[in-house]
Amino acid sequence: MRQAGRYLPEYRALRAEKGGFLTLATDPESAAEVTLQPIRRFGFDGAILFSDILMIPWALGQDLSFGVGEGPRLEPALVDHALTGLQTAPERLEPIYATVAQVAAALSPETTFLGFAGSPWTVATYMVAGHGSRDQGETRRFAYGDEAAFGTIIDAIADMTVEYLSRQIMAGVDAVQLFDSWSGSLSPAQFERWVIAPTARIVAALHDRHPGTPVIGFPKGAGGKLPAYARETGVDALGLDETVDPLWAAASLPRDLPVQGNLDPLVLIAGGPAQDAAASRILEAFADRPHIFNLGHGILQDTPIAHVERLLAFVRRS
Numbered sequence: 001m002r003q004a005g006r007y008l009p010e011y012r013a014l015r016a017e018k019g020g021f022l023t024l025a026t027d028p029e030s031a032a033e034v035t036l037q038p039i040r041r042f043g044f045d046g047a048i049l050f051s052d053i054l055m056i057p058w059a060l061g062q063d064l065s066f067g068v069g070e071g072p073r074l075e076p077a078l079v080d081h082a083l084t085g086l087q088t089a090p091e092r093l094e095p096i097y098a099t100v101a102q103v104a105a106a107l108s109p110e111t112t113f114l115g116f117a118g119s120p121w122t123v124a125t126y127m128v129a130g131h132g133s134r135d136q137g138e139t140r141r142f143a144y145g146d147e148a149a150f151g152t153i154i155d156a157i158a159d160m161t162v163e164y165l166s167r168q169i170m171a172g173v174d175a176v177q178l179f180d181s182w183s184g185s186l187s188p189a190q191f192e193r194w195v196i197a198p199t200a201r202i203v204a205a206l207h208d209r210h211p212g213t214p215v216i217g218f219p220k221g222a223g224g225k226l227p228a229y230a231r232e233t234g235v236d237a238l239g240l241d242e243t244v245d246p247l248w249a250a251a252s253l254p255r256d257l258p259v260q261g262n263l264d265p266l267v268l269i270a271g272g273p274a275q276d277a278a279a280s281r282i283l284e285a286f287a288d289r290p291h292i293f294n295l296g297h298g299i300l301q302d303t304p305i306a307h308v309e310r311l312l313a314f315v316r317r318s
Contacts (some may be wrong), residue, residue, distance in 0.1 A: 002298035003038035003048050007305065010037050021066040028098035035103045039111060041305075042312055046112035046292075047103060049168070051096055053118025053179055056160050057127045061086030077130025081149050083156055093164055097171045104172025111237050115173035117165050118217070119180035120157040120198040127153065131268055132224015136185045143194060150194075158198045160222055162205045165215075169206075174213040177239070178202065191225050196232050202269025203234040216260060220297065227252050244286030258290035263311070265300050271307035276314055283318050 004011050018024040025031050034050040054072050058064040058084070062074040074086065100115060107113055126132060128139040143150045163175045183195045203215050218239030219229050230253050240249055240261035241256050248261060262315055267278045282293065293315050300309075 003044065004034045004050050005299060006301035007299060007303045007308075008037055008041065008294045012040075015218060021052070022064060025055075026092075026095040027160060028095050028102055030107065031095070031099040032102035035099070035285060036106060039107070042308060042310070044111075044255075044312075046114050047095075047107055049100060049113070049115045049173065051116070051118070053123060053181070054126055055093060056118060056123050056157055056164060059090050059164070060127075060156060060161055061088050062127060067111045071132045074126055074130045078128045078153065079130075079144060081153075088160075090163070093167070096164075097167050100168050100171035100173055104105065108308075112175065113173045114175050114177055114216075115165060115168035116177040116179060117161045119178045119183070119195065119217075120154045120161065121186070122182045122201075123157050123161075124150070124153050125182050127157075129251070136182050140185065140190070143190060145195075154194060154198050156196060158202055160167055161187070162202055162209075164197040165206055166209050167200070169213050175236075176206070177216040177218060178235075180217070180219040182221070183219040183225075184223065188225060191222070192232075195219055195222075196229055199229075199233040200234070207234065218260075230254055235273070236291065237290075239294070240296060244296070245283050250285050250289060251305065255289060258292060259286060260292040260294045260296070262296035265295050265303070267296055267312060268295065268307050269300060269303050271304060271310065275307060279311060279314055280318070281313070296302070 006012055014030060014033060015024055018030055019302065026035065031050045035047055038044055039047050054064055054074065057074050064078065065073045067073060080240040104113055125139040128142055168176060176211065178199060180195055183191065186194060199217060206215055214236035216237040216239055217229065217233055217235035220241045222229055228236065237258040237260055239254065240259055242262050242264035244262055246262065253259065263278055263282060267275050
């Protein structure tokens with residue numbers, strides 16, 4: 001999950017110097033610096049590329065902006081449910097690959113480097129609405145009302161995502177992650193159609209191009225649909241959000257499938273004995289399977305640095 005951000009003073013200083021988020025994320029030297037900051041401070045086992053899941057819509061031709069105090073905006077929103085008015089601009093992704101190359105050259109061999117992209121369903125919700133939403137209602141209505149047209153958008157996102165992640169791998173990442181932040185808003189049938197199917201397509205294409213490079217899937221909010229996702233997408237590891245019961249996951253998911261997660265980011269803010277107890281429950285539940293200890297979602301901006309240091313020490317001595 002996200003490592004860098006406003007909880008780190010060194011990030012805040014660089015962000016103030018560079019101005020807007022998009023400027024920071026598309027300046028390879030600065031983005032590489034932000035990627036490396038948590039590694040220098042904490043010595044995590046893996047570094048996570050500093051970028052954003054909305055780089056794909058930007059490369060598909062939408063204008064992307066991050067207003068002060070607002071979420072991201074994409075223009076024009078696909079209110080007419082068509083891609084025909086957009087002019088693809090894959091060159092917008094070139095700075096990301098340059099960032100990857102710089103980070104890969106700077107990391108020690110024992111530190112894994114993770115790249116990522118947003119999954120088609122989640123990316124499509126932003127493209128259709130032009131912004132984030134609580135229930136993704138506009139996009140869900142569109143998917144029900146015109147499956148063929150919506151499928152065209154999903155296919156375009158999937159195609160660009162394969163190229164994007166493939167180029168990240170070629171530039172130096174060791175594994176890639178697919179984030180489906182809004183997969184929990186879908187019914188089981190829609191989840192199969194708009195989450196599992198395009199994810200399986202992306203995973204298969206990446207496995208074909210880059211055998212041996214792991215692909216991690218993170219369908220946030222999937223809950224009881226996680227076993228189907230694990231079986232049908234072909235992912236090499238599965239990220240779990242903080243709402244998933246680790247004991248249930250350990251019993252319900254394929255025994256040889258590595259899992260990643262799933263400490264609640266809020267308990268990391270609370271810290272102390274509650275943090276230790278929550279981490280211990282996760283470690284015990286996954287003791288008999290491959291497990292990457294992680295948060296169940298991104299680190300929050302008011303997280304005390306001392307709590308991160310305590311968690312790291314606790315996990316490493318457990």
